[in-house]
Amino acid sequence: MNKIDLVSRRGFLGNVFSAGALVLSAEVLPARAAASQNTATAWEPSVYLGIETDGAVIIVAHRSEMGQGSRTSVPMILADELDADWKRVRIEQAIGDPRYGRQDTDGSRSIRDFFTPMREAGATARLMLIRAAAERWGVPPSECESDLHTIVHQPTHRRLGYGELATAASKLAVPKKEELQFKPKSSWRYIGKGVPSYDLAALGNGKAVFGMDARVDGMVYASIEHPPVFGGKVKSYDDKEALQVAGVSRTVPIPPFTPPAGYQPLGGIAVIADNTWSAFQGRKKLRIEWDHGPNQTYNSSEYKKELQETVHKPGKVLRNEGNVDAGFANGGKIVEADYYVPLLAQAPMEPMVAVADYRDGKLAVWAPVQSPQWVQEYAAKQLGIAKEDVTCHVTLLGGGFGRKDKPDFVLEAAVLSKEIGKPVKVVWSQQDNIKFSYYNAPCALYMKAAVGEGGRPTAWLQRSVFPPIPSTFILNAVYGDAGHLGQGWTDVPFDIPNLRVENGPAKPHVRIGWMRSVAAIYQVFAIQSFADELAHLAGRDPLDFLLDLIGKPRILDLKKTEYPNFGAPYNIYPIDTGRLRRVTELVAENAEWGKRKLGKRSGMGIAAYQNTLSYVATVVEVNVDDQGKIHIPRVDTAVDAGTIVDPDRIRAQMEGSAVFATSIVRSGEITATNGVIDQSNYHDYRVAHISEAPYQTNVYLVDSDAPPTGVGEPGIGPCIAAFCNAIFAATGKRIRDLPIGEQRLI
């Protein structure tokens, strides 16, 4: 098991530390995690931190690392408050366990949810070390302070290292929260400055362990032929030829799921072999007769028309201010526009992969998953065992983008390991990745405005229709859920007296799931494109018009709307249009909006939005050459993400978001014919290559003391809209249907 040693194979934290180590207790758990635990006692090692007697500080990374940097930046917050020397910090990746609190790494929540718990953990340990040192010296703790991995007695300059104090500190009572003193911002060593990724060297020399690299002794490899149509079943199959492929040992049918699909395996036939290649080859030789089931009538082009028809019929009212119908009846110019965004796949570079080892009623898995606790829950359910008997080790993720939140592929490995009595590694191909995603919903959007003086809307109606994510988990769910409708739809921040927000019903024919920035992809695209359309119709500058629409700085009143606010309390994280204005002005100033001379068929577009509690405004500059090819010489993005933890990683997320958005606008489209997904790899589901990506993305960060928010997702929606608005500025062609694909721009 040499390879797997690089991934934590340990049990819970108790086994990580040697005797005498200071291991922080359950007291520092965030409230909701503490509430869900019933076994932890005061010194049941639980979360986040231990200090060894040699001074090594071990911090548990309990969130999944998929490129966003939280495996480094979350522990770094703790290290800062502990006043630890980062060079002496070792990071241990957590297994799935509810005692760590929420591990589901989605919603751009790692920093936002764990900034305070990490600081509390660090401050608690620091205070205990101070008290241990004071006791040793026989002096009042108030005379002692921390100084980079040591405690100093100020009057005498005596020093004791953290390692020397660990055992004594571990015997002290854990201080109460009220006793904690946090370092002032001016003393932060790492927060606000950042440190390079803990895994940076390993990522550059090939030693980093991703799910694809996990290996356990005696494991076999499996490749699965899934039903080509969602909900299809195997009628009969012939594996004679498959079994003749060298290295193939057997085939195993996986039963179809019981609707709703949730995270259950899709079913199909697994080919088991002694290496990945043989399993792939054997799979090609399978002969399967399918019952394609009810979704074989699904054609995405017809489905698009259905969505577009539904979006023109009255929908469920989500937010209603003033009287929109009266506003429309009162005359003025009426403007309408339809927008559409197709199905999208996350398509991470690392396909789905998982190693599972079932023996003696217990399951261990090693997998690149965003939510190890869901693996416990759903694998247990699938196998009929207790979730406590599922150990989920989390590897690095070769990209996630929401797809690896759904553990269907881990459940496949679990089912197969139980069936054949050996550890099994299930390896999906990139084709499988694209054909069997939990897709971002296709969405039709209808916008209508009555335009008054200065082109300003006096009445505004917006209606969306898309098969909702709940449909994957609940039969017959057809309306959008409040959480996703709250991503730039119900929370439209414009100051318009008569405003109505609606959503219409749609049934799914594939598994719908979330993808980086989720509903903001289509909702922000529509709203921010429509705002730009109205600006141009009025002959006004899009920046001035946008600021006019946002209106005066105010807290958006959403009391009459069901608005979960990304799970955050609205009094602490309200939507503040002043902050939205500020990023808009900041980006415009830095992009030299309206001031730079641009060449032929060049233009700039702007968009701004709040998502995952962060405020982002983006200016995209586009040039369309004589061949009609689109170039993006420059993107400028301003971000207000509250307190900044690692500025370089915020920049990296915005750079990446600009590329992700570029892919969606240029070529992001999954289609289906007779229920079968048409695309199969990066050639027909194209993502941006280096020459298509923005040449340069400049990022401007608002220096803020507000509570920190998330940055993995909010950059995408504004960039999509700003890109399309820039194309209009450059060519006069309005992009209402994504992607641009083969549409001619000149």
Add this chain to the structure above:
Amino acid sequence: MIRLKVNGVAHQFDGDPAMPLLWYLRDLLQLTGTKISCGIGICGTCFVHVNGEPVHSCVTSMKRVDGKEILTIEGLSANGDHPVQRAWMQVRVPQCGYCHSGHIMRAVALLKNKPNPTDRDIDEAMEGNICRCGTYQRVRQAIKLVAGVKA
């Protein structure tokens, strides 16, 4: 029997000669630094050097590397300190990092042929390397850093 050298070490292979080099490296030699993504030779994630030239190991059969010298990310430098690797760290290029073995191997080959690449050279060379996290801007910056060009 196929004979080849991988990172300077001689190996013999008597399995299916159609097996792609990638799976030989990963599953048989357990050199997992070379990654799999598209499997059809279009994303560049699996780049290794065969006799000094970058090739897609996912579509290069063992038969075609008989008698050849293979260099993978593990063999690029003893301590991860090849100038390209150093630049990658300095610029903090990787996000998830999964595709970066391929990026680095491709960039090494580019810089060997063109020590001072233009933007166009970089686009042409790196066009076949997909990064879904979208690190292209820093890939370019790191390559220019190695070349000594102000990025």
